[in-house]
Amino acid sequence: MWNRLLRWRKLDRELDEEIRGHFRMAIEERIQSGENPREAEQNVRREFGNELLVREVTRDMWGWTALERMGQDLKYALRQIRRSPGFTAVALMTLALGLGATTTIFSIVNGVLLQPLAYRQPDQLYMAENIPPASAALPRKLLVNSRHFHEWRAHCGLCQDVALFQGANFNLVGAGEPVRLPALEVSHNFFRTLGVRPAMGRDFLADEEGGNSDKVILTDELWRSRFAGDPSIVGRRIQLIGEHYLVIGILPPNLHLPRGDEWGAFVGPPGQPLIFRPLLRQVARDAPEGSLNYSSVIRLKQGVRPEQATAELNALLADFVRQYKLQYRVALTPLRQQVIRNDRGPLLLLMGAVGAVLLIVCVNIGNLMLVRSASRYREAGVRLALGASRWRLFGLVLTEALALVSTGSAVGLLLARVGLKLFVARAPVAIPRLDEVQMDWRVLAFAAALLAFSTMVCGIVPAWRLARIEPQETLKAGAGSATEGRRKLWFREIMVGLEVALTTVLLIAGGLLMASFYRLMRVDKGFEVAHILTQEVSFFFGEVCARTGARCYRGGDGEAGPGTRSAGSGSSQPVTAVGRRVVEHAERSGRFPTSQSSRGHRQLPLRDTGLLQGDGDSAAYGTVPRSGRSGSSVGRDQRARGTVSVGQRKSDWQARARRGPAKPSLEVVGIVGDIRGKLEDAPPMMVYEHFWRMQPLAMSFVLRTPADPVAVAAGIRTVLSSADPEMAIPPASTMEQILEGSMAARKFQTFLAVAFAISALALASLGIYGVISFAVARRTPEMGIRIALGASGAQLVGMVVRQGMIPVVAGLGAGLVCSLFVNRMIVSQLYGVAPNDPFYIAGMMIILVTVGLCACWIPARRATRVDPLTALRFE
Amino acid sequence: MAKSEAYQNRIELLQGTLDMLILRALSWGPQHGYGIGQAIRSGSSDVLHAETGSLYPALHRLEKHGWVKSEWKQSENRQRAKYYKLTPSGRKHLVTEHSRWKKMSAAIASLMEPKGSEG
Numbered sequence: 004m005w006n007r008l009l010r011w012r013k014l015d016r017e018l019d020e021e022i023r024g025h026f027r028m029a030i031e032e033r034i035q036s037g038e039n040p041r042e043a044e045q046n047v048r049r050e051f052g053n054e055l056l057v058r059e060v061t062r063d064m065w066g067w068t069a070l071e072r073m074g075q076d077l078k079y080a081l082r083q084i085r086r087s088p089g090f091t092a093v094a095l096m097t098l099a100l101g102l103g104a105t106t107t108i109f110s111i112v113n114g115v116l117l118q119p120l121a122y123r124q125p126d127q128l129y130m131a132e133n134i135p136p137a138s139a140a141l142p143r144k145l146l147v148n149s150r151h152f153h154e155w156r157a158h159c160g161l162c163q164d165v166a167l168f169q170g171a172n173f174n175l176v177g178a179g180e181p182v183r184l185p186a187l188e189v190s191h192n193f194f195r196t197l198g199v200r201p202a203m204g205r206d207f208l209a210d211e212e213g214g215n216s217d218k219v220i221l222t223d224e225l226w227r228s229r230f231a232g233d234p235s236i237v238g239r240r241i242q243l244i245g246e247h248y249l250v251i252g253i254l255p256p257n258l259h260l261p262r263g264d265e266w267g268a269f270v271g272p273p274g275q276p277l278i279f280r281p282l283l284r285q286v287a288r289d290a291p292e293g294s295l296n297y298s299s300v301i302r303l304k305q306g307v308r309p310e311q312a313t314a315e316l317n318a319l320l321a322d323f324v325r326q327y328k329l330q331y332r333v334a335l336t337p338l339r340q341q342v343i344r345n346d347r348g349p350l351l352l353l354m355g356a357v358g359a360v361l362l363i364v365c366v367n368i369g370n371l372m373l374v375r376s377a378s379r380y381r382e383a384g385v386r387l388a389l390g391a392s393r394w395r396l397f398g399l400v401l402t403e404a405l406a407l408v409s410t411g412s413a414v415g416l417l418l419a420r421v422g423l424k425l426f427v428a429r430a431p432v433a434i435p436r437l438d439e440v441q442m443d444w445r446v447l448a449f450a451a452a453l454l455a456f457s458t459m460v461c462g463i464v465p466a467w468r469l470a471r472i473e474p475q476e477t478l479k480a481g482a483g484s485a486t487e488g489r490r491k492l493w494f495r496e497i498m499v500g501l502e503v504a505l506t507t508v509l510l511i512a513g514g515l516l517m518a519s520f521y522r523l524m525r526v527d528k529g530f531e532v533a534h535i536l537t538q539e540v541s542f543f544f545g546e547v548c549a550r551t552g553a554r555c556y557r558g559g560d561g562e563a564g565p566g567t568r569s570a571g572s573g574s575s576q577p578v579t580a581v582g583r584r585v586v587e588h589a590e591r592s593g594r595f596p597t598s599q600s601s602r603g604h605r606q607l608p609l610r611d612t613g614l615l616q617g618d619g620d621s622a623a624y625g626t627v628p629r630s631g632r633s634g635s636s637v638g639r640d641q642r643a644r645g646t647v648s649v650g651q652r653k654s655d656w657q658a659r660a661r662r663g664p665a666k667p668s669l670e671v672v673g674i675v676g677d678i679r680g681k682l683e684d685a686p687p688m689m690v691y692e693h694f695w696r697m698q699p700l701a702m703s704f705v706l707r708t709p710a711d712p713v714a715v716a717a718g719i720r721t722v723l724s725s726a727d728p729e730m731a732i733p734p735a736s737t738m739e740q741i742l743e744g745s746m747a748a749r750k751f752q753t754f755l756a757v758a759f760a761i762s763a764l765a766l767a768s769l770g771i772y773g774v775i776s777f778a779v780a781r782r783t784p785e786m787g788i789r790i791a792l793g794a795s796g797a798q799l800v801g802m803v804v805r806q807g808m809i810p811v812v813a814g815l816g817a818g819l820v821c822s823l824f825v826n827r828m829i830v831s832q833l834y835g836v837a838p839n840d841p842f843y844i845a846g847m848m849i850i851l852v853t854v855g856l857c858a859c860w861i862p863a864r865r866a867t868r869v870d871p872l873t874a875l876r877f878e
Numbered sequence: 879m880a881k882s883e884a885y886q887n888r889i890e891l892l893q894g895t896l897d898m899l900i901l902r903a904l905s906w907g908p909q910h911g912y913g914i915g916q917a918i919r920s921g922s923s924d925v926l927h928a929e930t931g932s933l934y935p936a937l938h939r940l941e942k943h944g945w946v947k948s949e950w951k952q953s954e955n956r957q958r959a960k961y962y963k964l965t966p967s968g969r970k971h972l973v974t975e976h977s978r979w980k981k982m983s984a985a986i987a988s989l990m991e992p993k994g995s996e997g
Contacts, residue, residue, distance in 0.1 A: 017950075018934075021911060021960045024953075025930070028912040031955070050930075057931045064938035 011065070018061060022054065056390045072395070073402065080403035090375065091407070094368045097766065098411025101357075101364035102453060103418030104759075106442075108357045109449050110423050112350050114440030120339055123198025124302075127163070128338040129309060131155070131299040131316060133331040145331060147299045149282075150289040154319045155299070156190070161312045163302040166196035167286065173278050174731045177242040178229045183731040186278040190286075193279070194220075194254075196302045204237040204252030213285040219248045223256040225277040243278070254279075291320075292327035300338060309335045348831050349752045355825075356512070356759040359505045361453070363766045365460035366498050368407065370770055372465040373495060374777045376400060384474040397470040404462025412454045419450075464494055495774045500814035502767040503855070506760070507818025508825050510847040513760030515826065515836050516753045518843055522835035523746065535738035536712035538719050712737045752832075764851070768858040775807045776862035787871040796867035803866050807859035815851060819844070896928060896936050898979060901964060901972040904946060910959040911937055937962060945971050 026047060033043035051057070084091050122128065133145040149167060156165040168189040175182050187193075191207040200206065201220060211218055219241070221230075230236045240247040260276055303312050316333045323329060376383075383396055420442065427437055708715050716735040723732055736744075779786070786799060826838035836843065903909060903917040911934060918928045928936075940946045945968030953959040964972070 017960065020958070022934070024910065024957065024959045025912045027957065028910075028953070028959075032916075052929065052931050057934055060931060061934040061938050064935050064942060 014065060015062075018058060022058065026051070053390055059390075072398065076399050076402035077406060079399060080406045083403055084406060087375065090371055094371065094407055095411050095414065097364045098368065098408060098457070099414035099418055100762075101361040102408075102412050102415030102450070102457065103422060105357045105361045105453060106415060106419035106446060106450050107422040107426060108350075108354050110419065110442055110446045111426065111437070111440050112354050113443070113445050113449070115343055115437065116347060116350060117445070120342070124305075125198075125339060126337070127303050127305070128197070129301045129303060129312070129335040130338055130341045131165075131301055132334055132336060133295055134334045135331045144334075144336075146295045147297055147333070148289070148291060148295050149284055149286040149297050150291040151320055151323070151333075152190075152297065152299050153286040153289070154323075155301070155316055156192075158319055159301075159312070159315055161304055161307045161315050163304045164192050164196035165299060165301045166190045166193040167282065167297050167299050168193055169282070169297050170276070171280075173243045173280075175229065175241065175243055175278075176731075181731040182229075183733060184225070184277045185275065186280065187276040188280050188282050190282050193300075196300055197260075198302070199254065199258060201252030202255040203234060204250070206252060207279075207281050212281045213283070213287075214281075215283065216281045217246065217248050218251045218281060219243065220252040220254060220279040221250055222254045222258065222260070222275075222277045224275075226253045248280070291323040292329065301335065309337070348829070349748075352512070352829055352832065353752065353755055353759075356509055356756055359509055360759050360763050360766070361457070362460065363502050363505055363763050363770075365457045366502050367766050367770045367773075368404075368461045369464050370495055370498050370773055372400070372404065372461060373468060373498075374773060376465045376469045377777070377781075379469065380472055383469050383472045384476075387472060388474040393470040396472075397466045400466035400469050401458065401462040404466070405458045408454055408458045408461060412450060412457075416450055419446075464498070468494065495777075496810040499767075499770050499774050500810040500817065502763075502770045503811050503814025503851070504818035504821060506763040506767040507815055507847070507851060508822045509756075509760040509763045510851060511818075511822045511844055512825060512829055513753075513757040514843045514847045515829070515833055515838065515840065516756050518836045518840070519832070519834040520746075520749060520753045523749070526835070532738045532742060534708050534710075534712055536706045536708060536715055536719075536735055537738065537741065538706070538716070538723070538732070538735040764854060768854045771807065771811060771855055771858035772862060774810075775803065775859050776865065778807075779803060779862045779866045782866070783869055786866045786869040787873070790867075790869060791871040799866050800860065800863040803863035804856065804859045807863070808855060811852070811855040811859075815848060819848075894975070895979070896932055897940060898972065898975040899926070899928070900933075900936055900940060901945065901968055901975070904962055904964040905969070905972060908951075908961040908963040910953065910961050912959075914962070940968070943971075944968070 029047040029050070030040070030043045033046060034040055038046065048054075120128070131147050133147055135145055147167075152165065152167045155162065156167075159165055166189065168187045171186045171188050172183050173186045175184050189207070191209050191212040194200065194206050202223065204220070207216075207218065207220070221236075226232060226236065230241075236250050237253060238250065240249050242248075301312070301316075303309065313333065313335050316335070320329070320333065386396060387393070423440065423442065427440055706712065706715065706719070719735060720732055789799060822844070823839060830838045899918050900914055903914045903921070906917075909917065914937070915928045915930070915933055918926050937946070937948075941948055941962070945965060946962045947965050948960050948962050950958055951961045
């Protein structure tokens with residue numbers, strides 16, 4: 004490089020000498036032919052032409068002038084930037100924010116949606132699910148049956164491995180505070196199927212499944228946090244669920260196993276599983292028509308297409324389907340898709356929104372640069388007249404844009420780093436794999452592409468305009484200043500239209516999301532939310548009962564303690580409900596699975612209206628939800644068909660599923676209103692039965708208190724831990740907190756979308772304002788003439804606003820059309836609002852038009868203050 | 879007035895043609911830039927003028943291609959001047975360019991002055 008520079012210097016000197024030699028020789032010759040020296044020199048100069056230009060084009064031939072020019076252009080650009088700190092500050096700030104936000108969101112999209120899962124050949128992994136017939140008013144996907152799994156594992160030829168698992172909660176005692184940990188019970192080949200090997204110790208063996216195995220495998224995280232990373236833990240026993248378990252292996256770090264709820268609905272607790280234990284059931288002996296309580300992950304053989312495997316999995320069940328008239332079919336979902344299914348839509352929506360905002364930012368800067376370059380037309384004319392090439396002018400403006408954008412981009416990358424850290428640490432969204440997100444080369448490549456793109460958008464139009472100038476016209480004194488044709492503005496107007504169109508789309512989407520959020524907050528949950536405290540507890544039931552003898556929690560369960568109004572308990576909390584679903588084949592109408600049961604005892608305090616029918620205090624009862632006010636067609640249908648009525652006896656599906664000794668059938672003693680599970684979903688069909696019929700390992704107390712429920716929490720904790728000091732008691736939470744938690748992700752997404760929409764609106768109004776005030780400034784003499792001829796202020800304002808609103812209205816129309824398509828894409832994230840709800844669309848349009856009018860009106864007012872005398876003298 | 883008429887008699891040179899003329903001028907021996915310009919002018923009886931704005935870029939371009947080489951020498955009136963010299967590959971290039979030009983001018987001539995319609 005240095006050598007090159009030296010050589011370049013030398014060449015430059017030589018060229019100089021060469022040209023001087025040329026002059027000398029030419030002059031000498033002319034003098035010899037009889038001209039006087041002065042005349043000779045003049046003639047030679049005229050003949051030679053523009054000496055500088057000759058040098059310039061000759062230097063071009065050396066081929067490295069591009070570099071030199073870029074240096075010059077950059078210097079010039081920086082000088083320009085320094086000269087207008089206001090513009091630079093605004094441009095840099097919006098660019099940095101836009102680029103930073105876009106890069107942040109892309110980092111998340113990249114980590115969550117684009118990177119493969121951290122297992123061996125993750126694309127071969129699929130989840131098996133049961134798809135019920137569409138008529139069955141059930142969730143679209145159900146879990147699988149353990150007996151079916153047994154068939155698959157034994158006979159599936161296209162599968163490399165088939166694993167089964169089920170979520171669980173284990174209480175860990177004896178390693179710090181008693182704590183309840185999310186866990187998975189897995190078939191022995193679970194880790195082999197995923198392609199994961201323990202980092203220490205060994206995997207499960209085939210004969211450890213189905214017996215009463217006492218082996219467990221721990222995750223690296225649990226091992227480090229609870230056992231201080233002590234390698235001697237392998238081979239030692241730890242106390243779980245009241246028994247001693249042998250640790251046989253530790254999993255490798257950074258495994259990123261999906262959390263329980265990411266495997267599918269109702270698989271397990273929402274935390275990341277930390278303990279693994281072999282399945283206790285002997286799957287070969289399970290009932291093939293019974294419960295659908297398990298999840299199955301399948302690794303297909305290399306090159307097998309999922310359709311082929313699906314056909315085989317279904318064919319293996321043909322006998323069961325015939326014998327038990329099963330209505331559901333098995334389907335495969337790629338594991339990756341399963342893990343990110345809920346977050347794909349929102350993330351892509353955010354990506355689109357932030358991209359649109361960035362585009363508006365760039366268009367705005369392009370617009371501002373265009374305005375600024377208009378004041379440089381004369382300079383450009385002089386440059387052209389002196390022999391600058393149009394390309395050179397073009398490059399000059401583009402360099403200026405590049406300097407701006409790359410500075411903005413550098414700041415933006417820093418912002419993105421910080422933003423990403425904040426997002427991962429603080430965002431109230433449980434996005435799967437979020438902990439895997441980081442800025443890798445893909446993100447940097449994306450940022451670079453973004454930089455190039457933004458430079459183009461910012462710079463290309465101003466550059467083009469400046470390079471196309473006709474020097475004669477701009478150099479004519481006062482050219483075209485009396486009146487301004489519309490022709491020169493149309494670029495800016497198209498840009499304004501583009502901004503407005505993008506803003507329209509963002510505003511409408513943001514408005515719909517906000518409306519969905521609002522509707523969801525106000526949805527009928529089936530119970531009064533205020534003054535409810537929930538306290539989860541878990542224990543090894545038998546042991547606790549044995550130890551505490553006759554008390555056995557019965558006293559604490561149903562009876563209202565001091566300070567509480569009523570109490571109830573259930574196997575899962577409403578709203579976050581993750582209960583086990585048991586799918587029953589109803590006896591009479593039993594063509595398809597009809598109900599899912601959750602067990603509860605007196606969960607009814609939730610609903611003050613209580614039972615709609617029947618007797619609430621009966622010792623053992625089951626209830627089937629009737630359609631409440633919120634209206635669930637399921638319940639209505641069921642009632643209409645008369646499958647359920649008070650006093651009716653139903654056989655105990657649980658007992659049947661287990662093929663155990665027949666328990667007495669259940670009697671329907673009452674019917675209660677619907678209680679929501681997830682707020683977005685229709686209320687699930689629930690069967691409540693007496694708590695003590697089951698022996699759950701965990702339950703949550705639900706207490707309705709007359710005063711602040713938080714005040715009661717401490718008392719409950721004392722009562723519980725005095726009953727059993729080894730019991731894991733997570734912090735109690737009020738129903739409001741639970742609701743808030745379940746809405747947090749949506750709230751956050753809505754917040755971001757609305758924030759983007761508002762920034763878009765602000766930027767677009769800035770763009771409109773800029774264009775109109777520029778047009779007004781250019782037309783000052785014209786305004787003066789109009790005022791002198793008697794135009795009133797209102798007329799002038801009307802004219803400016805009318806002309807200013809043309810691109811706004813055009814953009815609005817274009818935006819509306821785009822919005823129709825965009826809204827169709829976000830329909831899955833809406834709740835209770837039609838994607839093209841005219842009310843919200845009209846509302847957003849009114850906002851936009853109002854803002855547009857204001858942005859036009861302010862500069863238009865300035866037109867009326869023109870003093871005709873000054874304006875015309877300006878001429 | 880006379881000047882502008884003289885100007886009209888000149889013919890703008892196409893780039894490829896200029897290259898060929900420069901190479902041709904150099905085939906008689908090394909020459910400096912001014913000399914080449916004069917040679918083209920006098921060789922064409924004052925019809926062809928190599929503008930300096932085209933001549934020097936062309937020389938530097940030809941040098942970059944390796945068709946000519948330059949060295950600093952004393953000129954006949956004992957001044958330092960940059961002399962250009964034809965290289966072997968430049969000579970080869972001149973031959974191909976020449977035959978190409980002959981073909982083209984014959985083709986243009988046959989189009990402009992068809993034999994049958996003459997007279």
